[in-house]
Amino acid sequence: MPNAAARNERVEIVLRGPSHGNPFVDVELAATFTLDDTTAFHIGGFYDGDGVYRLRFLPPRAGRWTFTTQSTARSLDGVRGVVDVDESVAAGPVRVSGRGFVRADGTPFVPVGTTSYAWTHQPTALQEQTLRSLATAPFNKLRMGLFPKSFLFNSNEPERFVFPRAEGGAFDTTRFDLEYFSHLERRIDELADLGIDADVILFHPYDRWGFARLGAAADDRYVSYVVRRLSAFPNVWWSMANEYDLLTAMRREDWDRLAGLVVANDPVGHPLSIHNWVEIFDYTAEWATHASIQGGGREMAQSVAKWRNRWDKPIVVDEFGYEGDIDQGWGNLTAEEVVRRFWEATLQGAFLTHGETFWSDDEVIFWAKGGTLRGESLPRLAFLRELIEAAPDGRIAPLPSDWDFATGGGDGYALTYFSDARPKFRTVRVPQGMRAKIDIIDTWGMTIEELPGIHESDVRVDLPARPYVAVRVRAAD
Amino acid sequence: MPNAAARNERVEIVLRGPSHGNPFVDVELAATFTLDDTTAFHIGGFYDGDGVYRLRFLPPRAGRWTFTTQSTARSLDGVRGVVDVDESVAAGPVRVSGRGFVRADGTPFVPVGTTSYAWTHQPTALQEQTLRSLATAPFNKLRMGLFPKSFLFNSNEPERFVFPRAEGGAFDTTRFDLEYFSHLERRIDELADLGIDADVILFHPYDRWGFARLGAAADDRYVSYVVRRLSAFPNVWWSMANEYDLLTAMRREDWDRLAGLVVANDPVGHPLSIHNWVEIFDYTAEWATHASIQGGGREMAQSVAKWRNRWDKPIVVDEFGYEGDIDQGWGNLTAEEVVRRFWEATLQGAFLTHGETFWSDDEVIFWAKGGTLRGESLPRLAFLRELIEAAPDGRIAPLPSDWDFATGGGDGYALTYFSDARPKFRTVRVPQGMRAKIDIIDTWGMTIEELPGIHESDVRVDLPARPYVAVRVRAAD
Numbered sequence: 033m034p035n036a037a038a039r040n041e042r043v044e045i046v047l048r049g050p051s052h053g054n055p056f057v058d059v060e061l062a063a064t065f066t067l068d069d070t071t072a073f074h075i076g077g078f079y080d081g082d083g084v085y086r087l088r089f090l091p092p093r094a095g096r097w098t099f100t101t102q103s104t105a106r107s108l109d110g111v112r113g114v115v116d117v118d119e120s121v122a123a124g125p126v127r128v129s130g131r132g133f134v135r136a137d138g139t140p141f142v143p144v145g146t147t148s149y150a151w152t153h154q155p156t157a158l159q160e161q162t163l164r165s166l167a168t169a170p171f172n173k174l175r176m177g178l179f180p181k182s183f184l185f186n187s188n189e190p191e192r193f194v195f196p197r198a199e200g201g202a203f204d205t206t207r208f209d210l211e212y213f214s215h216l217e218r219r220i221d222e223l224a225d226l227g228i229d230a231d232v233i234l235f236h237p238y239d240r241w242g243f244a245r246l247g248a249a250a251d252d253r254y255v256s257y258v259v260r261r262l263s264a265f266p267n268v269w270w271s272m273a274n275e276y277d278l279l280t281a282m283r284r285e286d287w288d289r290l291a292g293l294v295v296a297n298d299p300v301g302h303p304l305s306i307h308n309w310v311e312i313f314d315y316t317a318e319w320a321t322h323a324s325i326q327g328g329g330r331e332m333a334q335s336v337a338k339w340r341n342r343w344d345k346p347i348v349v350d351e352f353g354y355e356g357d358i359d360q361g362w363g364n365l366t367a368e369e370v371v372r373r374f375w376e377a378t379l380q381g382a383f384l385t386h387g388e389t390f391w392s393d394d395e396v397i398f399w400a401k402g403g404t405l406r407g408e409s410l411p412r413l414a415f416l417r418e419l420i421e422a423a424p425d426g427r428i429a430p431l432p433s434d435w436d437f438a439t440g441g442g443d444g445y446a447l448t449y450f451s452d453a454r455p456k457f458r459t460v461r462v463p464q465g466m467r468a469k470i471d472i473i474d475t476w477g478m479t480i481e482e483l484p485g486i487h488e489s490d491v492r493v494d495l496p497a498r499p500y501v502a503v504r505v506r507a508a509d
Numbered sequence: 510m511p512n513a514a515a516r517n518e519r520v521e522i523v524l525r526g527p528s529h530g531n532p533f534v535d536v537e538l539a540a541t542f543t544l545d546d547t548t549a550f551h552i553g554g555f556y557d558g559d560g561v562y563r564l565r566f567l568p569p570r571a572g573r574w575t576f577t578t579q580s581t582a583r584s585l586d587g588v589r590g591v592v593d594v595d596e597s598v599a600a601g602p603v604r605v606s607g608r609g610f611v612r613a614d615g616t617p618f619v620p621v622g623t624t625s626y627a628w629t630h631q632p633t634a635l636q637e638q639t640l641r642s643l644a645t646a647p648f649n650k651l652r653m654g655l656f657p658k659s660f661l662f663n664s665n666e667p668e669r670f671v672f673p674r675a676e677g678g679a680f681d682t683t684r685f686d687l688e689y690f691s692h693l694e695r696r697i698d699e700l701a702d703l704g705i706d707a708d709v710i711l712f713h714p715y716d717r718w719g720f721a722r723l724g725a726a727a728d729d730r731y732v733s734y735v736v737r738r739l740s741a742f743p744n745v746w747w748s749m750a751n752e753y754d755l756l757t758a759m760r761r762e763d764w765d766r767l768a769g770l771v772v773a774n775d776p777v778g779h780p781l782s783i784h785n786w787v788e789i790f791d792y793t794a795e796w797a798t799h800a801s802i803q804g805g806g807r808e809m810a811q812s813v814a815k816w817r818n819r820w821d822k823p824i825v826v827d828e829f830g831y832e833g834d835i836d837q838g839w840g841n842l843t844a845e846e847v848v849r850r851f852w853e854a855t856l857q858g859a860f861l862t863h864g865e866t867f868w869s870d871d872e873v874i875f876w877a878k879g880g881t882l883r884g885e886s887l888p889r890l891a892f893l894r895e896l897i898e899a900a901p902d903g904r905i906a907p908l909p910s911d912w913d914f915a916t917g918g919g920d921g922y923a924l925t926y927f928s929d930a931r932p933k934f935r936t937v938r939v940p941q942g943m944r945a946k947i948d949i950i951d952t953w954g955m956t957i958e959e960l961p962g963i964h965e966s967d968v969r970v971d972l973p974a975r976p977y978v979a980v981r982v983r984a985a986d
Contacts, residue, residue, distance in 0.1 A: 330807040357933040357974040361913020364930040366976060392931045436838020452840040456834040456868045497834040499843060 040124035088264035111290035145385035151402035153190035162402030170414035333376035357388030363389035369406035379440030444507030528560035560964035567739035617903035622650035622862035628879030630667035639879030793915035833866030840866035856917030921984030
């Protein structure tokens with residue numbers, strides 16, 4: 033049993049208890065973690081096979097934490113212990129702050145995500161290739177499903193599932209496949225090592241195994257078990273579902289109940305949302321920390337302001353189409369259009385998620401199976417991310433804008449993006465009282481050209497009369 | 510007095526009458542033109558200075574027409590005459606047919622327009638340059654204003670106005686400048702020689718002279734006079750206003766009254782509409798033969814189906830932004846985006862109008878002043894026009910389409926356009942029972958590549974995986 037740990041790093045308490053019967057459903061285990069008699073967390077434990085039970089805790093503060101267990105099994109009940117938690121440089125899990133995100137230590141977190149729904153369900157070599165590719169990519173969030181995927185270009189059977197197969201091949205939804213989970217957890221830790229948060233999708237409709245209609249009892253067991261296992265991972269987000277409106281067995285009350293189980297079993301309070309196909313969810317739901325939208329089309333940026341006002345929560349557009357060349361209209365955007373949507377929506381204060389669907393004869397397409405990212409958008413998204421991080425408070429919020437092109441930024445920092453238009457010149461407005469440097473940014477060519485001099489009030493700026501140019505105004509003093 | 514003429518060609522009856530006082534308002538003149546005692550047209554005459562009065566008539570049928578005048582001036586009243594109208598090859602004026610247009614002889618007319626609001630208000634050499642440029646352009650409709658324009662890049666004073674200037678420089682709105690009109694008419698005839706219809710804009714808000722708020726009496730005189738002068742020109746369309754919703758002195762009842770005057774004075778029944786800035790007009794108005802819309806943005810095509818259903822009239826999108834490079838967001842579209850919008854909206858059954866706003870140090874910008882068209886869209890619009898004219902009935906209507914890319918065409922002729930997406934392949938559906946040729950069309954490169962063979966049912970077609978590609982399916986038999 034560990035008795036030393038660090039703030040914002042996972043602590044695991046391992047206990048031994050009964051192994052007879054079906055401990056997954058027969059045994060309930062929890063613990064209360066307390067610091068200085070003032071801060072208390074209720075942590076749910078889980079069965080990990082062979083009589084092993086685990087309690088995972090992500091200590092939010094340094095100090096001497098004590099815990100006491102409660103269990104329906106006598107051998108697991110009333111166990112007490114101490115965990116000494118040191119200070120740490122770990123930034124900690126992401127949480128919502130206003131209409132954006134921060135790490136636990138207050139560092140701004142600007143999600144620049146990508147997508148690989150079923151990457152952990154692929155052959156090992158492919159998973160490792162995925163990680164190598166992600167290591168050099170600009171992404172810090174990855175949307176991924178726990179259930180495998182049955183869909184266009186996704187017909188292969190995974191090695192392991194959430195549930196073990198019983199005699200005759202049927203899934204036993206009263207138990208969990210422990211190798212599946214230990215593998216999954218390793219992958220999530222590997223993502224953490226790359227600075228990537230795992231946006232874990234709990235349900236999705238692309239299913240030939242029955243996981244999309246398990247029934248309420250199995251759904252509840254599954255959600256509780258997953259959240260108890262994973263909530264102490266600092267780099268986890270929860271997505272109740274991908275394309276929830278295609279999960280025809282589910283009703284709104286099911287989502288509320290299941291999200292309630294997430295909240296109840298997640299003392300960390302990871303970001304929690306749900307993702308639509310056509311019908312955007314009503315994110316006034318108290319449990320939804322942010323919007324996780326599919327949609328928007330070419331004019332997505334125009335919807336962002338509306339969405340921000342409607343819910344007053346961070347707007348993450350987790351799907352707007354994929355960079356690629358497959359036959360489907362959602363999967364053959366140019367890199368130029370992907371980058372354009374990122375820029376437009378970013379300046380409106382939204383966060384976007386990238387994805388790739390380049391055709392490959394072996395049907396290894398990154399959006400579902402991972403592999404090697406090859407989008408031309410990647411360096412441009414890295415460039416955008418650098419510009420966001422260069423803002424004084426490390427984030428971009430919408431600023432007062434002209435009618436035609438949006439401006440976003442922060443105090444003393446403004447980016448105006450001309451999209452695929454190609455103005456030859458433009459009047460750039462330096463706010464009253466500000467002495468500014470002005471940069472012309474080629475968002476596609478990834479160059480920044482600073483205009484000579486220090487500028488005040490209205491400045492006529494010559495521009496290169498080609499698409500994808502932005503202007504940056506920043507305080508000179 | 511002419512007594513021989515041709516069908517669909519302008520006939521002019523010239524009469525002499527009083528010149529004292531102000532004949533523009535003092536004298537009313539009209540005539541009834543009758544063919545075979547069955548067909549009768551009421552034609553309004555107009556004063557043309559120096560005691561000359563004119564009646565202009567566009568005979569819709571061949572035969573011996575007779576006329577009798579009515580006038581408040583005794584010398585002009587009860588004049589009778591005969592006009593022998595021969596057959597002609599002239600296709601005649603455009604009228605609405607369903608949700609499209611035809612010439613009087615039934616030839617389909619697919620408007621592919623452009624815009625030069627104030628070209629007749631520019632120096633003569635520039636006007637002639639405009640005509641030379643239009644002569645080689647793919648356009649068959651030109652939006653043009655009768656009043657000059659006072660706006661960004663439009664500050665020059667024209668030589669002549671609709672109204673003469675009285676002592677002290679004020680305009681006398683009870684008279685008309687006859688040189689202005691004879692010049693205008695020559696220009697409209699010259700457009701006709703180029704196969705271009707003049708979409709004549711009667712009112713607009715870009716005004717420093719007072720023409721945007723003349724008052725109802727002057728408005729009425731102006732509209733009646735213009736329509737009596739111009740309605741016998743086969744190539745005229747009427748636009749009540751450009752950006753009517755910026756004409757703050759006008760109310761809906763004014764437009765209805767003024768449109769009523771157009772209808773009353775136009776026996777030909779030229780196409781008649783009104784054009785918005787932001788607020789799209791309610792085209793259920795009986796006098797509106799078609800919609801003349803500004804708007805739509807990048808997703809314009811999605812609005813077209815809605816508009817078609819709402820009004821069941823032809824949808825002309827007369828402004829959707831301009832190809833160019835000026836600083837204003839409405840005026841710096843790329844040629845690629847212009848052509849893309851044309852294709853998308855065309856396949857939805859709409860008709861579009863082009864315009865150009867390339868910066869020039871002398872502020873000669875085609876959209877307002879004319880000059881030389883230089884858009885890279887032009888050859889691509891010519892190419893599109895050829896493809897439309899190659900359809901069996903010379904027009905494109907929306908056809909049942911996949912969810913992602915629209916298909917339009919007609920019987921045995923279907924175009925599917927992949928916009929700026931870049932599919933590497935696509936399943937092309939040949940309708941049941943059809944034996945088809947399939948062409949891959951590069952709408953930007955302007956190439957047509959026919960696939961070998963005759964095709965039936967679903968065909969997987971390899972595509973070049975770059976933007977702006979279309980597929981054509983046409984009956985092989």
